[in-house]
Amino acid sequence: MSHKITIEAFVLSAATRAAIEEACRDRRLSRSQMSIHDGGLPAALPYYSANHTPNLIVVEEDSDDATMMGQLEKLAEVCDPTTKVVVVGQVNDIRLYRTLISAGVSEYLIGPISARQLLDAVDMIYSDPGLKQRGRVVAFFGVRGGVGSSTVAYNAAWAIAQLGTDDVIVIDLDMVFGTAALSFNQDPKQTLGDAFSNPDRLDATLIERFISRVDDRLGILAAPANVRGFAMIDSAALEKVIEFARGLASFIILDLPHVWLPWVKDALVLADEAVLVAYPDLANLREAKNLSEYLGELRGEGSKPKLVLNRVDPARKTQLTAKDFQEATGLVALQLVANDRVLFETAANNGQMAGEVNANHKAVESLKALALALGAHAPQSKTRGAHAGIQLPDGVLRLWQYLTTKR
Template identity: 35%
Template structure:
């Protein structure tokens, strides 16, 4: 995460609190920022809160951010003795006629490569033009929110001509055996098949992964080669590790062997995720049910998280813990999606879906009925649910889930007996 130095003092004017609220949709499209250093000088507590929010965002993971309480004069004083960072963000209430004069001491000590974003109080077009002409990178009129600041930084340091990044979607189960891997595999297959989009399914459960079995594959190489030799990782090496499962779906398989210990540091999978984002429009990550530095890091960095749970007490507790911690480590992102799986298993006591979801204060995106025959046949034959029975209600649920996690504007209307009917039946119980 970013290195943040908070120096809090009482400001004279607060930033509009409404702009400090979360606006996930406005930052979703932003690319991760490069490894840069940023110093922010804030005159108000509101602006300090905005910068703190920026520092907590996953897109700022590589940024070294320092937040200072002070004015333009404080910045000039600091940088008279130390070198300037890649970016300086300044908040000021100075009137337009005095602003350039106040900036002069700072300009005299700034490195030529240093960029400056100025946040002022006056909506003045001549002032804006004069500031840009004098080397200010951007001038924003206060009050501002986190998306405004993040967007301004991205406009300066992210190449607009760069290839778009792919979408990373992580699936994790609230408890072992709840079917998260099955959902991940069927969703990856569905995305590739429905939208003719290149998809990579990465099985991150190195000792016990099942993606190779579920797709009836036995690849000689896979994700372990990339994890244990990150210095070799490039597009060519990645292509050698991928196994083709269908026309548009490739598998980065787990070795599923116990010949070594699989203990990883927090950033172990970061190089893989970054190269997959540059080379695949969609990456589906099958994250094992465990909690460690590396799983926490993966879940913090992805675009979408899907939590799968079975309607019992242990799943409820674990799901609540997951939702709570992900809200903290992903403060500017959407709430993870919840899928209730194996609902209606005969003779098994269950928590009613409505009660389960009310306890989490989350609406499930899908409720999947228990069907031992359908899922068992698919698993034993190495095929996906839609390949076994494309007219099955569960196949329609997976289709709708594929639309949802890829950000499609509309989803297909559920057929009779699909998700809509299942929700209605459960509601009447």
């Protein structure tokens, strides 16, 4: 997710400045404050003699090793003990690297650096070592209401868990009309309403208690789904819930309702993956284009939202195609899920997932392929080909999907 830290950088080159500016635009730093100064490491020393140090200082330097070490020692004298330092240097030398790390520098990067290198360094420095694992957060959002976003989210979550390696928690954020409990045939005693009613009290143990267990690998944090309550969600409380959930499972699936509120936008920006679910018609195309442009800017290059087309039926000539969506949004659909009312309604009425109703249905295969494309892991021993869940590159997966569903 994102870091809330203060960062000050002292750069020497335009390339380093550009990389840092690009990193600032990434969602991982969307809540951080960054300022960039010229002058490199030598300029940082007089500056911090007069100013407090931030959480993280990035200094670029190009002097010889002895001069640099002397300057870093002086910097350490004026640094707050919690301040971390990342050095951007020119010399690719493992001994220098080791000396710097043992002197307390958090990371040494060799220029020219990329935005991604800096972001990875920040992730490494600020990830919580106390957490056993940090689940991957995937947010699902229907670009229009009723397009099947929750259905796709739940079935993808189920498919991830079914592969047998990853644990999954589904968080149903449609507080009033959410259907996760119904869909997974659960009768939860406690819901997200309890979690959001007193966010200050939340901790991992409480979140674990609020989770209804569908099976060993799959749990849900259900919505209260009651019109009498007006449980409010705000971004800070939601982030707290997600952070605790991330310590409990390797995938966190967010089922977002089709409303446009600040916390929904924040969830779509901060999630590791934002999946836009659309029905192939013109109105959906317009919303998908708007959302993909907006979220693409906020999430940064390399972290664009993903697109899933749902209820696809090539026999309906009125439907738009994946190619139309690609031309309008620039997004290649990650999966096309076939339309089948009987399958999905039967599943919904039984409190089952589509794969439990018909494991070999092409829509079920698409949802399994979606699970793999989102990074779900298949156990090594069972892999015999694409059907057994080998993790294939997106392009190959889509080709396989095409070959197995279009005829």
